[in-house]
Amino acid sequence: MPKLADPDREKAVARRGSPLATPTDLDGTAVRDISASMNAILADVFALYLKTKSFHWHMSGPHFRDYHLLMDEQADQLFAMTDAIAERVRKLGGRTLTSIGHIARTQRIQDNDAAYVEPSDMLAELMEDNRALTASLRQAHDVCSEHEDVATTSQIEIWIDETERRTWFLFETGRRGDSSGH
Numbered sequence: 001m002p003k004l005a006d007p008d009r010e011k012a013v014a015r016r017g018s019p020l021a022t023p024t025d026l027d028g029t030a031v032r033d034i035s036a037s038m039n040a041i042l043a044d045v046f047a048l049y050l051k052t053k054s055f056h057w058h059m060s061g062p063h064f065r066d067y068h069l070l071m072d073e074q075a076d077q078l079f080a081m082t083d084a085i086a087e088r089v090r091k092l093g094g095r096t097l098t099s100i101g102h103i104a105r106t107q108r109i110q111d112n113d114a115a116y117v118e119p120s121d122m123l124a125e126l127m128e129d130n131r132a133l134t135a136s137l138r139q140a141h142d143v144c145s146e147h148e149d150v151a152t153t154s155q156i157e158i159w160i161d162e163t164e165r166r167t168w169f170l171f172e173t174g175r176r177g178d179s180s181g182h
């Protein structure tokens with residue numbers, strides 16, 4: 001093999017140090033900050049996905065069909081976010097989550113492993129979790145904006161809208177209305 005010219009050799013050595021460094025015009029600090037922020041979101045979305053799915057499985061009571069179907073619809077929406085988030089991180093050359101253990105170490109949404117949860121408590125807990133996720137998405141939006149990562153901010157805007165919709169549905173579904181609906 002011919003010996004590489006010095007600049008090529010330097011690049012090759014640099015690549016060996018960071019074999020997953022996809023070319024990007026964002027600097028190292030931006031990639032680090034955005035990756036950390038979006039990986040935390042990814043862990044939260046996986047945690048919330050599994051909790052929503054668990055509540056779908058463990059739902060009970062007179063509103064079973066309605067709540068069971070709502071949880072399933074919301075879980076599907078959360079799961080659809082995961083691939084897009086992870087691939088945003090990879091497109092910037094960052095590393096993303098690798099395992100259930102990695103999710104558990106990174107997530108900020110709390111698990112609920114209780115043997116029984118009242119249906120109304122399930123709705124209230126998911127509503128709070130979705131509200132917390134909206135706040136985290138806004139923070140992540142700030143981080144991405146700071147580094148002019150418009151591709152990530154534009155996706156986050158859609159996810160905020162979807163998360164607010166889930167929160168709205170959980171709020172209205174869990175509300176004890178009087179006969180006038182108020």
Ligand SMILES: [Fe+2]
Binds near residue numbers: 056072
């Ligand atoms: Fe199901």
